Amino acid sequence: MSQSPIELKGSSFTLSVVHLHNSQPEVIRQALIEKVEQAPAFLKNAPVVVNVSGLSAEAEWHQLQQAITDAGLHVIGVSGCSDETQKRDVVRAGLPLLNEGKGAKRTPPPPQPAPPPKTRIIGTPVRSGQQIYARDCDLIVTSSVSAGAELIADGNIHIYGTMRGRALAGAGGDTGSQIFCTSLGAELVSIAGQYWLSDQIPENFFGHPARLSLRDNALTIQSLY
Numbered sequence: 001m002s003q004s005p006i007e008l009k010g011s012s013f014t015l016s017v018v019h020l021h022n023s024q025p026e027v028i029r030q031a032l033i034e035k036v037e038q039a040p041a042f043l044k045n046a047p048v049v050v051n052v053s054g055l056s057a058e059a060e061w062h063q064l065q066q067a068i069t070d071a072g073l074h075v076i077g078v079s080g081c082s083d084e085t086q087k088r089d090v091v092r093a094g095l096p097l098l099n100e101g102k103g104a105k106r107t108p109p110p111p112q113p114a115p116p117p118k119t120r121i122i123g124t125p126v127r128s129g130q131q132i133y134a135r136d137c138d139l140i141v142t143s144s145v146s147a148g149a150e151l152i153a154d155g156n157i158h159i160y161g162t163m164r165g166r167a168l169a170g171a172g173g174d175t176g177s178q179i180f181c182t183s184l185g186a187e188l189v190s191i192a193g194q195y196w197l198s199d200q201i202p203e204n205f206f207g208h209p210a211r212l213s214l215r216d217n218a219l220t221i222q223s224l225y
Contacts, residue, residue: 020054046073121141122142127149153170209224
């Protein structure tokens with residue numbers, strides 16, 4: 001079998017990239033001539049890639065290519081084209097489009113939103129001396145809270161039983177937090193640092209469903225149902 005007259009192999013070469021910031025051929029030609037004269041051994045007749053990402057105005061590609069050639073360089077491709085019109089104009093001028101892998105900018109993936117905090121749920125009675133803290137979330141107690149027990153939450157507090165202990169909602173300073181209770185008989189209730197002791201809670205709400213919140217930075221209470 002006769003050997004093929006050609007063989008294609010992948011390879012890589014170090015090339016200079018000329019970044020254009022002006023679309024006037026004569027300005028580009030003169031600037032490149034000065035660069036070549038500074039290092040003729042390195043730049044004379046050197047192959048270059050022309051990067052046009054810095055050009056905002058329409059360019060005459062035939063004239064730009066000729067200006068670069070007149071300066072003693074050989075254009076082997078154009079990179080940095082920002083839109084389809086620019087790409088089409090470059091191709092019509094007979095210049096190949098190239099992608100610069102090393103300098104290519106990659107768009108980072110958008111940050112994922114943090115998962116919402118879970119509500120802490122307590123399904124057993126809270127005994128005297130116990131302290132329950134719900135950090136960065138709401139607290140739900142589905143049973144009763146004894147005198148001497150303490151509930152603390154950075155969010156809201158819900159008690160679906162008799163509440164005789166202390167309830168401190170909005171412990172992190174959230175003034176929008178509230179306390180919901182099906183049978184209010186608390187020793188202390190507090191929202192974002194504003195508190196009532198048991199003798200400050202209106203008598204007609206004791207033993208009844210109640211909802212406490214802040215209004216104008218002062219505790220207020222209303223019927224839950």
